[in-house]
Amino acid sequence: MQTTTIAPAPNTTTDNNTTVAPTNATTSSSTQAPTTTTTLPPTTTLPLPNPSRVPINTEIGACDCDLTANSCDINCCCDSECSAQDKQAFVCLPSSLTVDDRLCYREEVFLFENSQYKSNVTSQNLFCIYFDNYKQRNYYQEPDLVRSITTFQDYTAKYAGPSFLTARSYTVETYTLNSFYKFGDPIYIIYENNSISETLRVPTSTVSRFCNDQNPAAYLKDQNVECVRQITDLVTDCSTPVLSAQTYFTGFRVVKTPGLFGRVVNGTFVDVTTTTTTTTTTTTTTTTTPTPTPTPMPTPGNDTNTTLTTSTPTTSTSTTSTSTSTTASTATATATTTARPTTVPTTVNPSVIYTLYNNTYTTEVSLDPVQLCRQNDRSLINCSLQNRPSYNNTTGTCSNAVEEVRYTVLTNGTSGIQSISVQFVLTSITRTMVTRGFVQKTNITFRAANVQANETFSRSGNPGYVVGKPILTYYIDLGPDNNRMLTIFKPSMNGECGNNTSQRISVRFREDMRSGCLLKVDYTSMNSTTVCSSIQQQINDVLDANQLRMYVPMFGNVDAFKVGDWVQIVDNRPPQQTVGGTTCRLIMGMNIQVLYANVGSLANPQAKILGVAFIYDSSRDVPYTCVGAFCQSGNQGLTQYLEISQTVSFVDVSQPAIPYVGEPPIFIARVPIDFFYPFYTISLNKRQNVDLYKKVLVILGELF
């Protein structure tokens, strides 16, 4: 490869441009007429001068290290402001730039050399390009400047990828008089003081287990959530509103149906007295709003499709635009009235609404007649709602704090919410809870208004058991009870076996479980001879292995009074055995084994419980073991922990579908009787062979 750096760059090269550097506007007018299609709006009177254009097929960035105007840039040898002495002090890398390295004679542009020379490099490549008649493939096309928003949007629509641009369109929720709640919608509430529309919130935990109060309740979606309230100082935090029951039901009303907002235009309640003159004029506060008087307003008994409306009540816009949009929307509404037949019944009758807060389409949260109070032993008793939580100096507790909020919402189709009631579980927060935070639960249940609460009960499947659903039990001695489940015990906080039998956890279908706890015994209690049976009794109490005859339903939807559909639990408790000394022979655990099988179609199997058995662990000798130093006499106070366990296992004993293979169809094909005529005639003389022939032929005939 030879580099022949000679001669100034000839101006007679293939590119048509006479100038090398980007120049001012004069060049563009010379050869290439700009192809700009400037769709200028007619308001701009002066035509803009054409922008300077880049000469085509030319390298223009010959000195891109010259970044300071009217001054010499350090180490930039092509900077014209630098003197020769400056350049001698610089360290300039002699790098160059090749526009296209496939050419046989290619031009090297020296980046860091301020010279008018170019270098021609001769390439000896076999497939080098000798004559390039398509130079523009190495240069970008130059797009026009964008001066109108439509061109701008054309470019962004075509080329723009994901960006941090905020969403350009904001959909304003609109309500009509026909609007009603659907599953998953937020439930609106309206506060008394200034008619603020808000949503009913269900505090839940998000990132941490601490409460996040922003979570809205969803319509028709039962929720049972819990979160932790952080309490730093019990005295001051006792009066926070989140612990007060009044926060959860007073001061606001629940919007029964969002059709109510159909009467609210742009945050202001629209008066209906303009058309229905018979009604009272008490709502004088709304007279300032520009009501669309020329448009026909709906009369109370009129058709339903009058959709006057538009946006959320919280949007605040200028009054002029309000009036225009309102009239526009009403105009379209009247147009649709004639076009569309009424299919959806009106959910809101506008004539009975006088204020947004207090009308028939909002309801207050009623207090359940029964409130619950948690006692010191964690049990619940009925009590009445008292005043707000207060700190008691003598006991050091914050009493009347809300531990659980239970909303029950009665719904009625498109009419929305019929009523909503709340029940509280109140408790006293002790100082020990402060270190950990206070667990608060919220429960919201939706029920159809026409069904009584005591008539409903939840099924565990219909008919086959659903994974994760509880298994009902039935004590033949106690009678049916829909709330009695198959349960196993749960250890107390320190891992020991609590004697609280209410703290049990229900067995869920197909979920294997293992629970255990530590039973505390010490040497003195083990030393007695009669104590083994009492320890065994303690274990049995923990396991809840009472001798009652228990039944479980074979399907999740079994009728409680259909005795044949219930399976008795097989219980083979081994008898109590005794060993002498400081050793007890004890049954330390129990396994609840559930056999189930899939029945029904293979495509939609339904799980059916075939049988349940309580399998007890075999008796083990549990001696009092001393360890190391504790074996010395006088040190026998070492407490021993016996692990009691209760497990649940589910066994799938589904029988395979019996394959039935149909018999292959018999293929019957016979030939005409004289088809093999010549053979018959030949054998006429040999009568003894005719039968044989016939048999062979008939077999052949059947084959074909």
Place this chain on the structure above:
Amino acid sequence: MAVYEVFSHPELRRYKTSICSKASLMMLFILALTFIPPLFVVYRSYGFWRKTDYYREYPDIHFKRELLLVLELEGEGNYVTYGTFQKYNQLQNAHLRVPLITSRETDTNRDGKPDSLIFNLEMPLLDSENVLGVKLILIFDYKLHQFSSLTMESIGYANYDAIKPGGKFEILGDLRVNQKEPIGYRGVDNRYNTSVIDSTSVYAESYDFINIFKSYTSRNLTTYLNAPYMVWSTGRGASQPFVISATINYVEEQFLYTPGFWYLIKWGWVQYVSVLLIFLFFFDRVKVFIYQNQLVPTMVEKPWREEKMK
């Protein structure tokens, strides 16, 4: 009248010679050149014998309902632990705390092999105790059927250390396999069907995490819990347990195996013949050239008689 070819068929020309002649020697030489070089070509381009190969299989995995759990508590040396091993629990007398464990294996595609494990563990704790770390070993039963009937006991290990006391630890991940050497193509492989944790041992060292991992990682086939998505939630309320919740998917894996004899022969044959065809074609032309031009003297037996042609 135009002449056209109405029919054609090739003639067979025979060249005859004695055993010890130049022509025989030439023939032998050409035959050797035809059949032996393709072998070298195929072999030198690598991959002639496919000594190892990959296949995919959906393993049959079951959670054995065995685990070893250590919850690191705040304060030097404080921890609570639980294992489904009686001897381990006896060793950890003072630190033992028995949790409530719930597990379920789903089989959504109903192929008889579980697809995922849904595991939940609630460890009761005192209000004064703060959990700062979790070490959890779950033990699985791992089976392969397609080539080698492999059965092994394997583990999934989740470890997390936090600086803030937690209330809940959630794990989402896959149980993946880590293979160091190929498995066989047939037979029963019970090399690793041994207990990862020796539950019969009464010695504390058998339950030491590093000892368990040391013996486990010396295997050539192990599983690991690939769970980049672990969430540690702070804020445990009063009298609430510490909750570990895991969803572990069992995934189809690619296994390296040593193929059997006929598999090797089949692919060797396919490669050899494809190169041989080119050589056959080329040396056939060479032979025709040599014998047609009588470069080596032979007796040519023509398929037609001279007098008939006249």
